[in-house]
Amino acid sequence: MPHMMDDFPLLLSTLYDRAVRLYPGQEIVSVESDLSLRRQTYAETDGRIRRLAAAFGTKLGLGEGAIVGTFAWNNVRHHELYWATTNTGRVCHTLNIRLFPEQLAYIINHAGDRAIFVDPDLVGLLEPIAGELDSVEAFIVMSDHLGDTTLPNAVTYEDLISDVEPHGAWPLLDERSPMMFCYTSGTTGHPKGVAYTQRSTYLHTIHNLATLPITARDNVLPVVPMFHASAWGYPFEATVSGAKITYPGPDLSPEGLVQLFHEERVTFSAGVPTVWLGIQHHLAEHPEIDVSSIEKFLCGGSAVPRAMIDWYWSNRGIRVVQAWGMTETNPVASVALLKPGMEEWEHQRQLDFMETAGLPILGLEVKIVDEEGNALPHDGEAFGELLIRGPWIAAEYYNDPRSPQSFVDGWMRTGDVCKITPEGYIRITDRSKDVIKSGGEWISSIDLENELMAHPAVKEAAVVGVKHQKWQERPIAVAVLAPGKETSEEELLEFLEDRVAKWWLPDRILFIDAIPKTGTGKFDKKVVRDQYSEVLM
Numbered sequence: 414m415p416h417m418m419d420d421f422p423l424l425l426s427t428l429y430d431r432a433v434r435l436y437p438g439q440e441i442v443s444v445e446s447d448l449s450l451r452r453q454t455y456a457e458t459d460g461r462i463r464r465l466a467a468a469f470g471t472k473l474g475l476g477e478g479a480i481v482g483t484f485a486w487n488n489v490r491h492h493e494l495y496w497a498t499t500n501t502g503r504v505c506h507t508l509n510i511r512l513f514p515e516q517l518a519y520i521i522n523h524a525g526d527r528a529i530f531v532d533p534d535l536v537g538l539l540e541p542i543a544g545e546l547d548s549v550e551a552f553i554v555m556s557d558h559l560g561d562t563t564l565p566n567a568v569t570y571e572d573l574i575s576d577v578e579p580h581g582a583w584p585l586l587d588e589r590s591p592m593m594f595c596y597t598s599g600t601t602g603h604p605k606g607v608a609y610t611q612r613s614t615y616l617h618t619i620h621n622l623a624t625l626p627i628t629a630r631d632n633v634l635p636v637v638p639m640f641h642a643s644a645w646g647y648p649f650e651a652t653v654s655g656a657k658i659t660y661p662g663p664d665l666s667p668e669g670l671v672q673l674f675h676e677e678r679v680t681f682s683a684g685v686p687t688v689w690l691g692i693q694h695h696l697a698e699h700p701e702i703d704v705s706s707i708e709k710f711l712c713g714g715s716a717v718p719r720a721m722i723d724w725y726w727s728n729r730g731i732r733v734v735q736a737w738g739m740t741e742t743n744p745v746a747s748v749a750l751l752k753p754g755m756e757e758w759e760h761q762r763q764l765d766f767m768e769t770a771g772l773p774i775l776g777l778e779v780k781i782v783d784e785e786g787n788a789l790p791h792d793g794e795a796f797g798e799l800l801i802r803g804p805w806i807a808a809e810y811y812n813d814p815r816s817p818q819s820f821v822d823g824w825m826r827t828g829d830v831c832k833i834t835p836e837g838y839i840r841i842t843d844r845s846k847d848v849i850k851s852g853g854e855w856i857s858s859i860d861l862e863n864e865l866m867a868h869p870a871v872k873e874a875a876v877v878g879v880k881h882q883k884w885q886e887r888p889i890a891v892a893v894l895a896p897g898k899e900t901s902e903e904e905l906l907e908f909l910e911d912r913v914a915k916w917w918l919p920d921r922i923l924f925i926d927a928i929p930k931t932g933t934g935k936f937d938k939k940v941v942r943d944q945y946s947e948v949l950m
């Protein structure tokens with residue numbers, strides 16, 4: 414006899430069923446592709462999820478293990494797809510709508526997607542590559558109206574789920590079976606795939622909820638795309654908590670988001686720093702806008718400017734909580750929460766810790782190592798590559814020969830260069846590919862960006878290393894001015910002089926209209942480096 418029910422599998426469907434049973438009237442609000450609002454309760458959504466799950470088999474011939482692609486915004490049909498695949502052992506392959514066509518074709522063929530669900534306004538992005546997609550048998554347009562399309566075997570979502578008997582009890586799956594494929598954006602070489610499993614996502618969900626709780630009284634609005642690392646797990650976390658969920662659809666403008674926060678009384682939202690920077694400047698120009706329902710934003714995916722955390726807290730009473738993670742970490746792996754005692758500190762001292770990537774989430778272990786793999790002390794001074802391990806960290810890339818470079822002795826190499834403070838806070842100084850080495854000495858691009866963005870006239874700033882005759886490499890900055898503000902290169906250099914070592918000062922600060930962004934909204938430093946590689950030569 415086992416001592417406990419140790420064989421009870423960790424399946425997301427058990428968490429899902431509980432939430433639908435306990436919170437049937439809870440609401441999901443969704444901005445559709447035509448910008449209309451759709452509202453459904455958990456009970457209504459469950460009915461649709463069960464019809465979709467049944468239609469996978471009866472209408473599309475997709476059995477357990479089949480790969481189902483999604484090419485969509487954050488909306489309620491995408492939510493239904495997450496759960497209908499997860500609860501039945503199909504694999505949801507979320508396709509990043511911002512990938513280049515050749516990368517998109519590569520990942521669809523690599524994963525072997527059998528069907529692709531596509532939002533009506535995104536059909537035009539898929540049509541040109543449809544002929545190259547060998548495994549895809551059907552395209553489903555996420556609407557009740559098909560419109561003109563050259564996609565072969567296209568049907569509408571609403572037709573697909575009409576006239577089907579809803580799925581009954583969810584199957585008893587192997588907890589180690591994959592339930593989601595997420596590909597990294599692949600700035601070098603082809604994108605790499607990570608297969609999240611029932612077990613890894615189940616554990617990620619409950620450990621993240623234990624770290625940063627969401628309850629049925631919350632209203633969660635994920636800005637981070639559902640096509641990027643499962644929107645950091647929020648569709649799962651919000652659902653199993655019984656929270657109200659608000660999906661913003663295609664309008665991610667500061668105006669559109671702020672209006673949803675206000676009208677739907679959103680309490681919690683998550684996204685990359687560029688989203689919150691945009692909203693900060695919008696709110697600064699419109700002090701009359703009410704976003705008082707918001708308690709916290711989770712912010713991560715790239716370094717979070719200290720000045721922005723400060724602004725939201727001082728001006729709006731909103732906590733910007735920094736998190737760190739990667740597609741490979743399922744994805745949230747550390748969160749910058751204050752320890753007891755720190756709550757009483759004055760704000761600037763708190764910011765010294767809130768501006769870090771935070772403490773590893775319970776269940777995960779981290780260490781930093783030098784180039785030979787020797788562990789370094791957690792003294793806030795030594796820096797090296799961050800390694801991580803735990804039950805929801807990737808052990809390999811899906812079907813990819815590049816795995817051995819990243820997974821070593823049971824640890825995953827993150828490619829992030831970090832310090833760890835004696836209190837255990839992870840301080841990211843750079844991605845290894847963004848490190849600037851000037852005359853052999855190392856300069857943190859993230860620290861410089863942070864200091865530049867602390868200047869009130871700077872909305873966004875990116876710092877990269879470019880070729881230099883004497884020092885091999887020197888930092889330069891590109892900056893975007895805040896609306897209605899002015900400054901000059903000289904003024905910014907003077908501002909920096911008091912804040913960083915003199916030899917860190919960028920050799921040039923160039924003002925530009927917009928910083929190039931990656932498909933997930935981060936500063937695309939590779940593009941910046943390529944564009945300005947010769948400015949100092």
Ligand code: ADP
Pocket residue numbers: 597598599600642712713714715716717735736737738739740741769770827828829841843844933935
């Ligand atoms: P990609 O950006 O390559 O598509 P990911 O979204 O998985 O893929 O990015 C993970 C990377 O994002 C991390 O390795 C790290 O460099 C960066 N990152 C994430 N969160 C933070 C943070 N809070 N501070 C600094 N960098 C971060």
